[in-house]
Amino acid sequence: MKRDAEELLKELCPDLTITKNMKEWVQRAEQVVAKTTQSRDIFPVVDHTQGEGPWIYDLKGNQYLDVTAGVAVRALGIRNPVVKDFEQRISDYLRQVPGHDFDLIPQILLAERLTSITPGDHAKEVFFTTSGGRAVESALKSVMDNSHRFRFVAFRPAFHGRTGYTLALTASKHIQKNFFPQGLDVIRGPYPYCFRCPFKQEEKTCNLECIDYLRDSIEYGGTDIAAIVLEPICGEGGIIPAPVKWFKEIRKLADELDTKIISDEIQAGLGRTGKWWSIEHGGIVPEYICTAKALGGGFPFGAAIGPKPLFTDYSRHSETFGAEPYVSLLSLSVLRTIESDGLLDNATKRGRQLIKGLTEIQESSNIIGDVRGRGLMCAVEIVTDKTTNTYDPKKRHAVINNAVNKQRLWILGAGRSSIRFIPPLNITAEQIDIALERFGKAVKSVK
Numbered sequence: 001m002k003r004d005a006e007e008l009l010k011e012l013c014p015d016l017t018i019t020k021n022m023k024e025w026v027q028r029a030e031q032v033v034a035k036t037t038q039s040r041d042i043f044p045v046v047d048h049t050q051g052e053g054p055w056i057y058d059l060k061g062n063q064y065l066d067v068t069a070g071v072a073v074r075a076l077g078i079r080n081p082v083v084k085d086f087e088q089r090i091s092d093y094l095r096q097v098p099g100h101d102f103d104l105i106p107q108i109l110l111a112e113r114l115t116s117i118t119p120g121d122h123a124k125e126v127f128f129t130t131s132g133g134r135a136v137e138s139a140l141k142s143v144m145d146n147s148h149r150f151r152f153v154a155f156r157p158a159f160h161g162r163t164g165y166t167l168a169l170t171a172s173k174h175i176q177k178n179f180f181p182q183g184l185d186v187i188r189g190p191y192p193y194c195f196r197c198p199f200k201q202e203e204k205t206c207n208l209e210c211i212d213y214l215r216d217s218i219e220y221g222g223t224d225i226a227a228i229v230l231e232p233i234c235g236e237g238g239i240i241p242a243p244v245k246w247f248k249e250i251r252k253l254a255d256e257l258d259t260k261i262i263s264d265e266i267q268a269g270l271g272r273t274g275k276w277w278s279i280e281h282g283g284i285v286p287e288y289i290c291t292a293k294a295l296g297g298g299f300p301f302g303a304a305i306g307p308k309p310l311f312t313d314y315s316r317h318s319e320t321f322g323a324e325p326y327v328s329l330l331s332l333s334v335l336r337t338i339e340s341d342g343l344l345d346n347a348t349k350r351g352r353q354l355i356k357g358l359t360e361i362q363e364s365s366n367i368i369g370d371v372r373g374r375g376l377m378c379a380v381e382i383v384t385d386k387t388t389n390t391y392d393p394k395k396r397h398a399v400i401n402n403a404v405n406k407q408r409l410w411i412l413g414a415g416r417s418s419i420r421f422i423p424p425l426n427i428t429a430e431q432i433d434i435a436l437e438r439f440g441k442a443v444k445s446v447k
């Protein structure tokens with residue numbers, strides 16, 4: 001930890017003795033910080049004062065190559081010089097002036113920018129939020145407000161957040177849902193998880209039986225659908241890209257039902273897959289797009305972009321901290337950097353390199369059943385062995401543990417048995433090679 005950072009901590013907590021003993025900090029956290037998603041058995045305490053690009057450090061000064069980008073948040077890596085300089089230039093600007101209550105130039109410009117990169121000729125509006133779940137929640141409320149329909153279609157697996165309404169759509173792990181009541185009426189369809197096709201089809205034999213099944217579910221469950229909510233690449237559920245032909249059928253179904261499509265791009269959007277929005281790979285236009293994570297350049301920020309008017313009147317929906325000028329300007333700077341630095345193209349090229357390297361590792365490993373992804377949103381699925389392809393969360397845990405604690409490669413799980421690679425969009429070819437080398441070693445020692 002940097003010296004001036006230690007001094008600041010002592011100033012704020014005068015009785016503090018600073019220790020670099022990570023076990024001690026983990027124990028202290030265990031006492032007072034609620035459990036969230038990641039196992040405290042694996043991940044060391046991160047030094048909050050150091051890091052650059054895709055590199056992060058633990059309290060002891062060990063350096064890690066981070067291919068998670070803070071779960072797809074740091075699209076430009078840590079302390080990207082452009083954003084850092086920009087942050088300094090705007091450090092005196094007003095904060096705590098929520099864009100929702102008053103019109104502000106930065107918010108207006110950002111809304112114009114976001115609508116201009118969003119597909120479709122329909123007139124659009126933007127509602128700004130402070131998280132991904134709230135962005136999806138806002139789109140759901142917008143659809144209900146305008147259509148007076150309250151039934152939604154969502155998929156399995158799917159992750160759309162953990163707030164009241166969005167948790168009803170989420171079906172990623174039972175642990176996220178058990179004993180929380182359902183806030184919305186949801187008709188569930190099977191996600192096109194082709195590696196584990198519930199209809200036992202392969203690419204050549206597939207007739208999109210999953211769409212037929214969904215049609216039946218709607219026929220029995222109610223056709224008054226407010227919206228079909230989908231992730232073009234199922235993220236938390238295992239980084240599963242839907243096949244291109246699936247999107248056209250979903251659009252057809254939505255049109256038949258006179259319903260909307262909400263594309264949840266919280267993780268996959270803003271250039272991660274090599275296009276601004278991952279649904280563009282499917283060649284269809286959704287009515288709504290939800291974004292967050294990368295949008296705020298590291299600050300909590302999200303947005304629902306949808307047909308005008310999003311809400312039928314004042315006070316139908318709002319959020320105290322939405323679209324403050326500071327974060328709106330930072331967001332504009334992130335979008336401009338993605339464009340000016342050619343990061344959509346970089347995501348496509350580095351993504352191809354990553355998939356090629358992971359496929360080579362798969363060839364010499366018996367525990368990688370599948371390699372998949374689009375752009376810089378890739379995954380491997382860990383299995384007991386390649387003949388049965390049985391999910392193997394224990395082996396996955398061992399691979400992640402090896403990667404983080406022996407190879408100093410910071411990776412995360414996704415779904416029941418997968419490991420995800422979602423590095424910053426500006427990752428270099430050399431850094432991808434380092435990640436592949438480290439990952440290969442981490443996999444090799446797990447039998």
Ligand SMILES: Cc1ncc(COP(=O)(O)O)c(C=O)c1O
Pocket residue numbers: 131132133134136159160161162231235236264265266267268292293
């Ligand atoms: C696809 C998707 N939707 C929604 C969310 C919820 O976002 P947040 O945690 O910011 O509420 C996430 C978070 O990982 C996500 O990946």
